[in-house]
Amino acid sequence: xxxxxxxxxxxxxxxxxxxxxxIVAAVFFVFGLGTPLLLKYLHALVPSEGFTGVLPQFTAAxxxxxxxDTLGQVGLIAAILVAMGSVAAExxxxxxxxxxxxxxxxxxxxxxxxxxxxxxxxxxxxxxxVGCYAYTVVLFGSPGGFNFLVANLIGWLYLLxxxxxxxxxxxxxxxxxxxxxxxxxxxxxxxxxxxxxxxxDYSPGALMALSQTxxxxxxxxxxxxxxxxxxxxxxxxxxxxxxxxxxxx
Amino acid sequence: xxxxxxxxLSKRYGRIVALDKLDLEVERNTVFGFLGPNGAGKTTTLKxxxxxxxxxxxxxxxxxxEVSPASQTLRGKIGYLPEEPAFYNWxxxxxYLAFVASLFGLPSPxxxxxxxxxxxxxxxxxxxxxxxxxxxxxxxxxxGVAQALMNKPSVLFLDEPCSALxxxxxxxxxxxxxxxxxxxxxxxxxxxxxxxxxxxxxVVAIIDKGKLVVESxxxxxxxxxxxxxxxxxxxxxxxxxxxxxxxxxxxxxVEPDQAATKLRVHARxxxxxxxxxxxxxxxxxxxxxxxxxxxxxxxxxxxxxLANRAE
Numbered sequence: 001x002x003x004x005x006x007x008x009x010x011x012x013x014x015x016x017x018x019x020x021x022x023i024v025a026a027v028f029f030v031f032g033l034g035t036p037l038l039l040k041y042l043h044a045l046v047p048s049e050g051f052t053g054v055l056p057q058f059t060a061a062x063x064x065x066x067x068x069d070t071l072g073q074v075g076l077i078a079a080i081l082v083a084m085g086s087v088a089a090e091x092x093x094x095x096x097x098x099x100x101x102x103x104x105x106x107x108x109x110x111x112x113x114x115x116x117x118x119x120x121x122x123x124x125x126x127x128x129x130v131g132c133y134a135y136t137v138v139l140f141g142s143p144g145g146f147n148f149l150v151a152n153l154i155g156w157l158y159l160l161x162x163x164x165x166x167x168x169x170x171x172x173x174x175x176x177x178x179x180x181x182x183x184x185x186x187x188x189x190x191x192x193x194x195x196x197x198x199x200x201d202y203s204p205g206a207l208m209a210l211s212q213t214x215x216x217x218x219x220x221x222x223x224x225x226x227x228x229x230x231x232x233x234x235x236x237x238x239x240x241x242x243x244x245x246x247x248x249x
Numbered sequence: 250x251x252x253x254x255x256x257x258l259s260k261r262y263g264r265i266v267a268l269d270k271l272d273l274e275v276e277r278n279t280v281f282g283f284l285g286p287n288g289a290g291k292t293t294t295l296k297x298x299x300x301x302x303x304x305x306x307x308x309x310x311x312x313x314x315e316v317s318p319a320s321q322t323l324r325g326k327i328g329y330l331p332e333e334p335a336f337y338n339w340x341x342x343x344x345y346l347a348f349v350a351s352l353f354g355l356p357s358p359x360x361x362x363x364x365x366x367x368x369x370x371x372x373x374x375x376x377x378x379x380x381x382x383x384x385x386x387x388x389x390x391x392x393g394v395a396q397a398l399m400n401k402p403s404v405l406f407l408d409e410p411c412s413a414l415x416x417x418x419x420x421x422x423x424x425x426x427x428x429x430x431x432x433x434x435x436x437x438x439x440x441x442x443x444x445x446x447x448x449x450x451x452v453v454a455i456i457d458k459g460k461l462v463v464e465s466x467x468x469x470x471x472x473x474x475x476x477x478x479x480x481x482x483x484x485x486x487x488x489x490x491x492x493x494x495x496x497x498x499x500x501x502x503v504e505p506d507q508a509a510t511k512l513r514v515h516a517r518x519x520x521x522x523x524x525x526x527x528x529x530x531x532x533x534x535x536x537x538x539x540x541x542x543x544x545x546x547x548x549x550x551x552x553x554x555l556a557n558r559a560e
Contacts, residue, residue, distance in 0.1 A: 002351060002352075002354040003351070003352045003354065005351070006348060006351035006352050007352075009348075009351070010337075010348050013340075013344075014337065014339065017339040017340075018339055093335045094331060094333060094334070094335030095335045095336065095337060097296075097301055097331060097335070098329075098331065098334060098335055098336070098396070099352070100301065101299050101300070101301060101324060101327070101329040102324055102325075102349065102352045102353065102400075103321040103322075103324040103325045103352060103353065103354075104324075104352050105321060245318065245319070246303075248296075248301070248302045248303075249296070249301040249302065
């Protein structure tokens with residue numbers, strides 16, 4: 001247990017000292033502030049000739065939905081970029097061998113990494129959401145606090161799933177690029193299943209659509225994608241661990 | 250309890266045989282030198298013994314426990330320093346040691362004391378608060394030695410521990426390693442710096458192409474395998490003398506220096522060398538500065554054994 005705490009402390013400290021936490025928070029914050037601002041001033045930015053009547057009058061729900069859209073797209077890329085080297089880079093550099101020659105445990109080593117990434121993205125989303133909410137309230141009025149909170153929680157769960165898939169691939173390879181590339185292909189394919197009949201009722205790729213529904217004021221609950229994502233997060237980490245523990249360090 | 254034992258240990262990477270049925274046994278409280286040319290299988294052996302790599306076949310025991318990559322209790326009993334220790338560059342030296350202490354479950358006050366002790370031991374106290382990213386290669390190596398000693402291991406595995414150290418650093422680290430015997434620690438070190446091995450190791454094993462060539466006490470090895478050496482120094486170049494000596498049937502090898510004023514004559518037959526070499530010196534007409542018979546070094550033994558295998 002003490003080694004788990006030690007690994008968690010090290011990972012959290014690493015997220016801070018290597019500026020990953022700052023970068024992720026800054027990315028979400030910029031998009032959080034940028035989305036309502038962009039929608040508010042889009043009419044002023046776009047020349048009026050030829051576009052009259054094309055651009056709608058945006059509302060608070062549009063602002064919240066726009067932010068959630070960005071969360072799914074930019075968040076996915078950020079998750080892959082930040083997590084692809086989590087295990088692979090440590091294996092490549094030799095730091096993993098130094099740690100795992102001690103009673104740290106490869107499973108704890110991987111779980112600590114996902115936990116730190118989950119907190120980093122959780123904080124990033126929270127900061128972005130606060131920025132978006134505040135600017136939306138100021139510029140458009142309230143988008144509905146509870147719905148916006150649920151939309152962000154669903155978005156966080158989706159990104160946590162993306163992180164776990166990327167960490168799993170990071171356990172497979174020494175190359176960060178291979179891990180990141182495969183994670184991108186897998187996650188895009190999973191997102192694609194959200195448009196297919198039957199599969200969309202269970203695919204974690206449908207989570208962002210659910211998040212958008214909540215951000216627009218809807219209150220539908222799709223238990224299938226939620227349950228599958230929650231089940232797949234530990235499953236991917238377990239698979240990653242099983243592969244990693246057989247690797248040469 | 251045998252600190253380190255290997256039985257028929259083999260490791261293959263595809264068609265490459267890194268270890269070939271290696272049998273070894275290391276006694277308690279010894280400093281064991283593990284020698285071999287590049288690619289002989291030294292690092293692979295250390296990785297198998299520390300559980301970082303699975304053997305293809307064979308078994309190994311360390312500190313009385315069978316080695317398995319999953320064994321956490323074994324990892325609590327050993328220390329390991331890889332050839333190129335890798336650290337988190339964003340940590341300070343002290344933070345890294347504190348992190349290692351927490352992995353071993355050392356309680357906070359004891360961990361702090363142990364970190365201070367080890368930083369002092371490896372002469373890094375003044376740089377303990379600096380980021381490791383700014384450390385020199387030698388400092389990283391010394392930090393590597395410190396982290397390997399954190400848990401007062403019963404078996405310490407070191408892969409080329411002195412390769413990045415200057416002569417002062419080497420002397421300090423070697424002294425530290427030698428003193429570990431008093432603390433009931435068995436040291437298993439691989440090295441290509443044979444003078445270091447000769448200085449502190451009680452027993453050495455030489456491997457080549459994954460196979461054990463010999464395992465023996467250092468002194469015994471010198472007696473058994475190396476031919477006696479005559480060191481001769483002249484005031485002027487002795488090139489014709491070298492050719493003359495090389496032609497003698499009782500000579501194994503002649504090694505002149507670059508200026509050909511100093512030579513080492515390896516004798517095949519000690520008695521004949523003792524009787525005939527002085528006569529050849531006189532016959533050469535050269536001015537003699539020094540003439541002595543010396544004990545072969547471990548390097549001489551190493552070169553001879555591996556040359557014999559190559560033949």
